Amino acid sequence: MTHEPGTTVRPQDDGTLRWGVLGATSYIATHLMPAIAATDGCALTAVASRPGRAAAAAELGRPFGAAAHRDYAALLADPAIDAVYIPLPNTDHVEWTLRALEAGKHVLVEKPMAMDEDGCARIEKAAEAASRTVMEAFMYRFHPQQRRAAEILASGEIGELRVVRASFAYRIESGSGNIRLDPDLGGGATWDVGCYAVDAPLLFFGRAPRRVRARFSSRPGLAVETSAVATMDFGEGRSAVVDYSIDYGPRAAYELQGTRGTVMVRNAWAMSGEDGVVTVLTHDGVREETVPAADHYQLQVEAFARAVRDGVPAPMPLSDSRRTARVGSALVASAAAGGAAVNTADDASGAL
Numbered sequence: 512m513t514h515e516p517g518t519t520v521r522p523q524d525d526g527t528l529r530w531g532v533l534g535a536t537s538y539i540a541t542h543l544m545p546a547i548a549a550t551d552g553c554a555l556t557a558v559a560s561r562p563g564r565a566a567a568a569a570e571l572g573r574p575f576g577a578a579a580h581r582d583y584a585a586l587l588a589d590p591a592i593d594a595v596y597i598p599l600p601n602t603d604h605v606e607w608t609l610r611a612l613e614a615g616k617h618v619l620v621e622k623p624m625a626m627d628e629d630g631c632a633r634i635e636k637a638a639e640a641a642s643r644t645v646m647e648a649f650m651y652r653f654h655p656q657q658r659r660a661a662e663i664l665a666s667g668e669i670g671e672l673r674v675v676r677a678s679f680a681y682r683i684e685s686g687s688g689n690i691r692l693d694p695d696l697g698g699g700a701t702w703d704v705g706c707y708a709v710d711a712p713l714l715f716f717g718r719a720p721r722r723v724r725a726r727f728s729s730r731p732g733l734a735v736e737t738s739a740v741a742t743m744d745f746g747e748g749r750s751a752v753v754d755y756s757i758d759y760g761p762r763a764a765y766e767l768q769g770t771r772g773t774v775m776v777r778n779a780w781a782m783s784g785e786d787g788v789v790t791v792l793t794h795d796g797v798r799e800e801t802v803p804a805a806d807h808y809q810l811q812v813e814a815f816a817r818a819v820r821d822g823v824p825a826p827m828p829l830s831d832s833r834r835t836a837r838v839g840s841a842l843v844a845s846a847a848a849g850g851a852a853v854n855t856a857d858d859a860s861g862a863l
């Protein structure tokens with residue numbers, strides 16, 4: 512199948528969306544690749560590694576019957592691929608998303624789509640020009656417990672949203688060789704777990720904050736920030752308090768506090784075998800709702816494939832990715848300026 516830029520693209524005649532993966536990563540092999548393979552109308556067709564690592568790509572692809580390509584460019588040149596999933600180091604997301612779009616592929620790119628707003632804007636422009644779907648892979652958004660929290664908020668049970676508290680962490684050991692500890696590969700807590708801590712308040716307030724302040728700290732011997740505490744001012748008495756870390760043990764929690772109560776999600780990263788739990792606290796007492804286990808990776812793949820097939824906007828809009836990138840960059844700028852306020856408004860209205 513060839514893709515002509517400027518046309519609406521559908522997967523091949525039988526409707527199958529044929530996926531290629533750039534980078535043979537173990538985490539992805541156990542999470543996203545099985546999700547693609549298990550999704551109706553999707554096929555995991557090929558995996559590519561950097562030159563010299565074709566064996567890794569072949570090994571990862573074998574259980575799924577996926578071919579191995581000698582490098583990323585070769586996979587992009589393969590006309591048997593409709594969509595590309597990009598789990599590369601953060602510094603490579605923009606370049607390879609743009610190259611995939613140029614090659615006529617739809618793209619699901621890992622978070623962060625870009626480490627600044629300009630990168631997202633370039634991708635948005637290229638996607639529009641190529642008439643291809645691009646979506647940032649914020650898998651947690653697809654878990655039904657997040658939808659349930661949003662429904663409770665929309666029902667008015669907790670009143671008007673005033674504060675979002677988000678806290679995301681897991682520990683990465685020094686000397687582990689993890690890409691997240693390498694500043695040259697876009698490492699640091701902000702562009703890893705911080706993406707979730709930034710996204711949650713923006714998702715539930717449905718807009719960017721007016722300004723943010725952040726303080727970072729680094730584990731001795733590491734050249735990236737490993738923990739952060741930040742505040743966001745959404746105006747009119749609304750705010751967010753977030754913390755994130757690759758120093759501490761695991762945590763993926765957020766709270767939505769309104770004028771009448773609070774909704775709490777204690778494990779926003781609930782994996783496929785774990786139920787979600789949403790707790791609601793009001794003056795009437797505490798209620799705990801169990802949200803049946805779901806595979807957010809597969810729900811994400813299904814949603815992306817639907818957007819491609821039906822030619823409808825992806826459920827994680829590019830405008831949200833731009834905002835998240837803008838706010839993430841502002842946290843970095845604020846921390847560099849000793850915690851000074853940095854403007855992040857959607858328009859000039861939040862100017863300091």
Ligand SMILES: NC(=O)c1ccc[n+]([C@@H]2O[C@H](COP(=O)([O-])OP(=O)(O)OC[C@H]3O[C@@H](n4cnc5c(N)ncnc54)[C@H](OP(=O)(O)O)[C@@H]3O)[C@@H](O)[C@H]2O)c1
Pocket residue numbers: 533534535536537538539559560561564567568597598599600601621622623648649650689690696702703
């Ligand atoms: N949404 C989620 O749940 C989730 C979970 C984990 C990771 N992620 C995201 O996925 C991305 C990759 O994270 P990861 O933990 O999977 O990383 P990883 O295990 O280190 O894998 C990254 C892959 O990128 C390729 N690569 C290209 N240039 C590289 C370089 N200079 N150094 C190292 N690897 C390089 C390698 O594949 P080849 O050698 O085969 O080319 C490598 O296997 C990140 O953006 C991260 O935020 C998301």
